[in-house]
Amino acid sequence: MNRRLMKVDPKLVKEFLVNRISEAVEARVDGTVPADVSEDVLARRGYLARTVETELFEPARAPMPWLAELLEGRKPAEVSRELAEGDPAGKPDPPDGSWRVPGPGGHVRYFVTLEALAKLGLVQAGDREALERRWLVGFYLRCCEEVVEDGR
DSSP: OOOOOOOOOHHHIIIIIIHHHHHHHHHTTTSOOOHHHHTOHHHHHHHHHHHHHHHHOGGGGSOOHHHHHHHTTSOHHHHHHHHHHHSOSSSOOTTSGGGGSSSSOHHHHHHHHHHHHHHTTOTTOSOHHHHHHHHHHHHHHHHHHHHHHHTO
16 A cells, blocks of 8 residues: 655644544434444444545545455454454554555544544543444444445
8 A cells, every 4th residue: 555644733633634524423423324333322423434534535435455355254343343453552653553444544533533532521431442442343334334335
C-alpha cells in the first residue's frame, strides 16, 4: 500500500474532520444499523462513523484486498471482532490498526472515538481500551460489509 501521509495541526483535524464526522454520526445515531451493533451504543457509533467516512471522503471508498482475504469463508461479525481486538491500544501509528483502512486515518478515527466516549459520558469510565475496542467492532463491521457489497 503506497500512501502519502501528511503532518497536520491537531487543532485543525479536530475542528474540520473529527467534529464533522462526530456530528454526522450523532445526527443518525437512532437510525437502522445491523443487529450485530444495534444494542451497543459505541459499536453503533463506530459503524456509523465508517458510513460517514465513505460518504465524505472519496479515498475511503478504495478497495481493501487485505480485508477481502480475511473474510474468505468467515462472517463479517467474527472478522470485525478479531480486527478490533488486534488493534493497538490508544492512538495508532501508521501503518497499524485502522490506518490500514482507506480514509481519513487512524488518528482521526481515534479522536472520533474519544468524542463518542465524551458524548456518552464515558471519558472517565474504567477500561477505556475496552470501550475503544467496542467502537472499533462497529467500524470494522461496516468495513467488512463494504468488501462483501463490492464483491471483493
